[in-house]
Amino acid sequence: MCGRALRMAKMSHGAxxxxxGWLLVAAGLALxxxxxxxxxxxxxxxxxxxxQPGQFTVSVAAHQTVGNVVPVQVSIANxxxxxRSVVPSQVFAINEAGERVAxxxxxEAARQSGNAGExxxxxxxxxxxxxxxxxxxxxxxAAAGSAFGAxxxxxxxxxxxxxxxxxxxxxxxxxxxxxxxxxxxxxALALKPEEVAKNFTVTGYVFYPKGTYQRIDLLxxxxxxxxxxxxxxxxx
Numbered sequence: 065m066c067g068r069a070l071r072m073a074k075m076s077h078g079a080x081x082x083x084x085g086w087l088l089v090a091a092g093l094a095l096x097x098x099x100x101x102x103x104x105x106x107x108x109x110x111x112x113x114x115x116q117p118g119q120f121t122v123s124v125a126a127h128q129t130v131g132n133v134v135p136v137q138v139s140i141a142n143x144x145x146x147x148r149s150v151v152p153s154q155v156f157a158i159n160e161a162g163e164r165v166a167x168x169x170x171x172e173a174a175r176q177s178g179n180a181g182e183x184x185x186x187x188x189x190x191x192x193x194x195x196x197x198x199x200x201x202x203x204x205x206a207a208a209g210s211a212f213g214a215x216x217x218x219x220x221x222x223x224x225x226x227x228x229x230x231x232x233x234x235x236x237x238x239x240x241x242x243x244x245x246x247x248x249x250x251x252a253l254a255l256k257p258e259e260v261a262k263n264f265t266v267t268g269y270v271f272y273p274k275g276t277y278q279r280i281d282l283l284x285x286x287x288x289x290x291x292x293x294x295x296x297x298x299x300x
Contacts (some may be wrong), residue, residue: 075130102212105135105269112267114140120260124280124297130177131295132274133168138282139267143187148284148293152255155270157277157299164274164281170254173271176249259287 094189105127113123121141126134136157140150168176228271257267277299 071294097209104251105130108270112265113139115141115263115265117141117143117208120284120295122295122297124299126299129274133173134272134274135269136272136280137267137269137278138255138261141265142262145262147259147261149259149287150255150266151283151285152270154283155255156281157272158279159275159277167270167272170251174250177246177250196253217297
């Protein structure tokens with residue numbers, strides 16, 4: 065009687081082990097298919113304003129909201145003989161009430177958009193970093209092996225715990241990686257303070273808080289005299 069009970073207990077442990085093993089394997093496969101976190105600004109345009117004789121030409125292209133940030137590509141072309149300087153902090157979005165809204169600094173824009181990245185992207189990075197660290201791969205390997213009777217119940221539980229730790233640690237590293245990628249991309253694409261010489265075109269992104277806007281007011285500066293020129297462009 066005692067022998068029969070012991071055999072049933074072993075069978076129960078075996079069934080539990082197989083179920084746990086398959087669950088961990090499935091989780092690993094699901095995570096591994098997600099890939100690496102994508103960049104926060106997708107499909108960045110390469111079309112820019114063209115210098116027109118005797119005038120400044122400005123084009124504006126608002127992109128889809130990322131988290132709480134609206135990225136706007138601004139392109140300025142100088143067709144005049146007079147150089148003008150672009151100051152990113154002086155590129156204002158005008159809201160429905162007619163109020164000026166100053167752009168977010170690139171670092172703040174990166175924080176607000178990077179931390180609001182899609183869960184799929186964060187999990188994708190988690191799978192990659194966890195596998196590189198050995199936590200997910202080793203944990204799932206041990207659990208899969210134990211599911212086929214390669215090792216004992218204690219090893220199954222140890223493998224399960226190790227796999228779980230690898231996944232969660234990988235998730236933390238994956239989020240950090242997603243944030244770094246967001247910061248790097250936004251800083252690289254941000255509109256820079258620079259001078260627009262004759263027949264030159266300057267292009268970059270400015271970032272605004274999520275909202276509804278009517279137009280962009282861009283101030284250009286004459287470095288020699290200090291005079292400013294405002295150019296307005298409809299929001300689109």
